[in-house]
Amino acid sequence: MRVGVLTGGGDCPGLNAVLRAIVRKGVPEYGYSFLGFRDGWRGPLEALTKPLDIPAVRGLLPRGGTILGSSRTNPFAVEGGVEQIRRNLQDLGVDALIAIGGEDTLGVAAQLHEMGVHVVGVPKTIDNDLAGTDYTFGFDTAVNIATEAIDRLHTTAESHHRALIVEVMGRHAGWIALHSGLAGGASVILIPEVPFDVEQVCAWVESRFRLDYAPIIVVSEGAQPKDGDAVLQSGEKDAFGHVRLGGIGDYLAREIERRTGKEARTTVLGHVQRGGTPTARDRWLATRFGLHAVAAVHEGQWGQMTALRGTDITLVPLSEATKELKVVDPGLYAEAQVFFG
Numbered sequence: 001m002r003v004g005v006l007t008g009g010g011d012c013p014g015l016n017a018v019l020r021a022i023v024r025k026g027v028p029e030y031g032y033s034f035l036g037f038r039d040g041w042r043g044p045l046e047a048l049t050k051p052l053d054i055p056a057v058r059g060l061l062p063r064g065g066t067i068l069g070s071s072r073t074n075p076f077a078v079e080g081g082v083e084q085i086r087r088n089l090q091d092l093g094v095d096a097l098i099a100i101g102g103e104d105t106l107g108v109a110a111q112l113h114e115m116g117v118h119v120v121g122v123p124k125t126i127d128n129d130l131a132g133t134d135y136t137f138g139f140d141t142a143v144n145i146a147t148e149a150i151d152r153l154h155t156t157a158e159s160h161h162r163a164l165i166v167e168v169m170g171r172h173a174g175w176i177a178l179h180s181g182l183a184g185g186a187s188v189i190l191i192p193e194v195p196f197d198v199e200q201v202c203a204w205v206e207s208r209f210r211l212d213y214a215p216i217i218v219v220s221e222g223a224q225p226k227d228g229d230a231v232l233q234s235g236e237k238d239a240f241g242h243v244r245l246g247g248i249g250d251y252l253a254r255e256i257e258r259r260t261g262k263e264a265r266t267t268v269l270g271h272v273q274r275g276g277t278p279t280a281r282d283r284w285l286a287t288r289f290g291l292h293a294v295a296a297v298h299e300g301q302w303g304q305m306t307a308l309r310g311t312d313i314t315l316v317p318l319s320e321a322t323k324e325l326k327v328v329d330p331g332l333y334a335e336a337q338v339f340f341g
Contacts, residue, residue: 004035005019006040006097007069008072009072010126013277015065018293019052021287022293030298036052037049038068039068041074044085044089045088047092049092050067095118098122100122102124103125113302113303114319120302120303123289123305126176127169127170127172129326131321131322133305141277142180145269145272146184150181153216162265163205163214163215163253163265166219167220168219170220171192172327177218177219178333186339187204189219190219192220192327198255201252202255202260289313
């Protein structure tokens with residue numbers, strides 16, 4: 001059997017570990033050959049390929065990014081795109097496809113499965129917002145990077161008696177902000193799931209200063225004030241209809257300075273969160289996902305996605321995993337609020 005593999009959406013620590021595990025199990029154990037599709041769904045759409053064999057995946061375990069490249073190409077937004085993918089898979093002799101990605105990439109995979117394409121999914125997103133799995137690889141790395149940044153910012157905030165805002169990724173779900181903010185001892189954590197009151201944020205800031213401490217505010221890029229909208233970098237949308245978020249940190253800094261008279265600065269972590277070497281946990285999870293994904297191909301478990309449930313790797317339908325996003329539970333956010341101010 002010849003199996004195609006692609007990585008779509010934003011790059012993520014652990015993608016290469018998945019590729020390594022798929023090939024290292026699939027070649028000797030099942031006798032499969034593998035063909036990598038370059039740049040997400042653009043690969044099968046335009047027949048852009050890269051050979052994937054055991055020599056090609058050596059040394060990939062600690063390497064960040066993806067050797068296959070990625071993109072946010074949406075074949076359903078291209079006229080005749082799905083038919084072109086089907087033709088290319090047939091012409092290339094690809095019998096099955098493993099799609100590694102987040103909600104958009106796996107959403108395309110789910111639709112292709114319904115159209116008869118043999119596809120298995122692997123969940124990937126630093127936002128940890130995919131339903132059906134307890135955690136996605138890349139999330140632990142992003143949280144550790146954000147936590148280290150918060151740890152470092154505490155001392156410079158205290159030295160200059162400033163309020164420091166740390167803007168982290170999280171379009172619709174505040175998992176990175178919640179985990180890193182709690183681990184880093186943030187004074188306030190703001191997430192997309194709970195619109196915030198600017199006056200209350202400023203009150204927490206002033207309370208912190210009265211205790212002779214400099215406040216650290218961790219905010220998800222998708223967080224928004226109660227009486228406002230999400231802050232956009234631009235009005236442009238990608239192929240999946242997403243606008244570019246960014247700027248909520250600067251907005252908060254301006255409001256804090258205006259309302260409290262205290263100096264405020266913003267640090268936007270941006271792509272630093274998903275670059276570089278994956279943590280040990282992400283390598284472990286990505287490797288297990290890869291092993292179970294190729295096993296699912298061998299068993300003909302089409303339309304399924306690998307998922308972590310407790311410590312077990314199981315399979316869930318792609319349609320279930322992409323039906324809705326996994327957002328922060330109010331109870332978990334309430335736990336963090338104990339430390340606000």
